Amino acid sequence: MAGKKKACVRLMMVVVVMMMMVDFAQVAEGVTCSPVALSPCAGAITSSSPPSSACCQKLREQKPCLCGYLKNPSLRQYVNSPGAKKVASACGITIPNC
Known part of the structure; x- marks a missing residue:
């Protein structure tokens, strides 16, 4: 049960950070x-x-946009997380070295 609580807390943290970063929007390659x-x-x-x-x-x-996210101190930890790397790999996306 504690594992599910930790996963929920992490998920909520990711969502909160993502919501806070709405102002980060910029245009890159359309x-x-x-x-x-x-x-x-x-x-x-x-x-x-x-x-x-x-x-x-x-x-x-x-x-x-990934390089921009990696350069943002508030987002870097999420983009570089093992879970994000696993998802990127499963989707056939390479996280760039910026």
């Missing part, structure tokens, strides 16, 4: 960068479940 757009991936990042097709689609759309 894409509006918004960490909130990656919310379909939150469950897969914090658990062992595979990413949904919606998650992978959003991750592909936001790929040009």
Whole structure:
């Protein structure tokens, strides 16, 4: 039961940070960068479940934004997390070295 509580807390933290970062939006290669757009991936990042097709689609759309997210101290820890790397790999996305 404690494991589920920890996963819920982590998920809520990810969602809260994503919501706070709505103002981070910028245009990169015709894409509006918004960490909130990656919310379909939150469950897969914090658990062992595979990413949904919606998650992978959003991750592909936001790929040009990943360097910006990595440079943002508030987002870097989430993009570099083992769960995020697992989801990116499962979606066939390489997290760039910026």
